[in-house]
Amino acid sequence: MGGAIRESLRELAKDCSLPAALEAMGERWSFLILRGSFNGLNHFEEFQSELGIARNILANRLARLVDKGILERRPCPEDRRKIEYRLTDKGYALLPTMIALRQWGERWETCVPAFPVLVDARDRRPIAQVTVQAHDGRVLHKGDLLWALPEDVADDVPEMRAAE
């Protein structure tokens, strides 16, 4: 990664989707609210007491996450005071990002295995480290990656299409 085509890299980074992702999830409490959602929190007061976040900020962040389509806001029919916030598919799709970030924190910041740990429900064995992989599952490291323009990409089985 990097080297001969250094100059063009400046150009390419322009339409990287990272800024778009960060606009949706880059604010201070967004990821912690998301984690709450993954862990089964659904109501305003739950988030508030669990995260210790200020009420106005929480209201603002929930509204933004709903606006971005990451959470869905729906009034409870059986108790019309209550509002349920639930993850959308778009929200669930952030799971790999969140796990990767958590694993990084575990390895490099807290430096403890941090029980309880996420396990595969089928065999109760811990999940693997989230890695960057080639199309065939080989784990790729820093030296194994290259930026490529359309014409340079081997185009027989483009994984990207499958996710669309």
Add this chain to the structure above:
Amino acid sequence: MGGAIRESLRELAKDCSLPAALEAMGERWSFLILRGSFNGLNHFEEFQSELGIARNILANRLARLVDKGILERRPCPEDRRKIEYRLTDKGYALLPTMIALRQWGERWETCVPAFPVLVDARDRRPIAQVTVQAHDGRVLHKGDLLWALPEDVADDVPEMRAAE
């Protein structure tokens, strides 16, 4: 994920390492600076002109990333005006997180394949989607995950140890 042990989930989230990770990487420009580093930016002026970030904020963020051990700051011997900022191993370890976030943005925000794309240097085929996987490589989805305490974990081949 979630269900019978709902109540205990509140407790468990306490020593999750996500907050620790966010303290290091959760600020506004941190991920974009990191992306710059992955893309070969090394100097203050490069980051500044590339990202369009205010100089004081950039100085502050670079200092923090160095402080957290994500970047390494070293004066250039051949031009002593220049400072090089380089990724440490800890910084490189954020690659899966960054790719996952970028892929999410590509799929759900910008909604375009966004060339140029990252490919495996060996065969120039696009990298796979970053996923959460079981120890044997099976892709896990939302229903397949469970929080487990030490005693509930099948403990024959704990992947986590390998990463330490």
Add this chain to the structure above:
DNA sequence: CAGGTAAGTTGCAAGCAGAAACTATTGCTG
């Protein structure tokens, strides 16, 4: 109806982000 719960909103103080100008070294050129 009284009292409590849920989900916000408002007002205010402190802190952080951003733009522009300034500084301090170091290197380059004549």
Add this chain to the structure above:
DNA sequence: CAGCAATAGTTTCTGCTTGCAACTTACCTG
């Protein structure tokens, strides 16, 4: 060596964001 440009910041000032506490509005429960 003098003067200018490049590099990596720092300072100053302004405006937005965060955070706390109190208030509000709708709804449920006895």
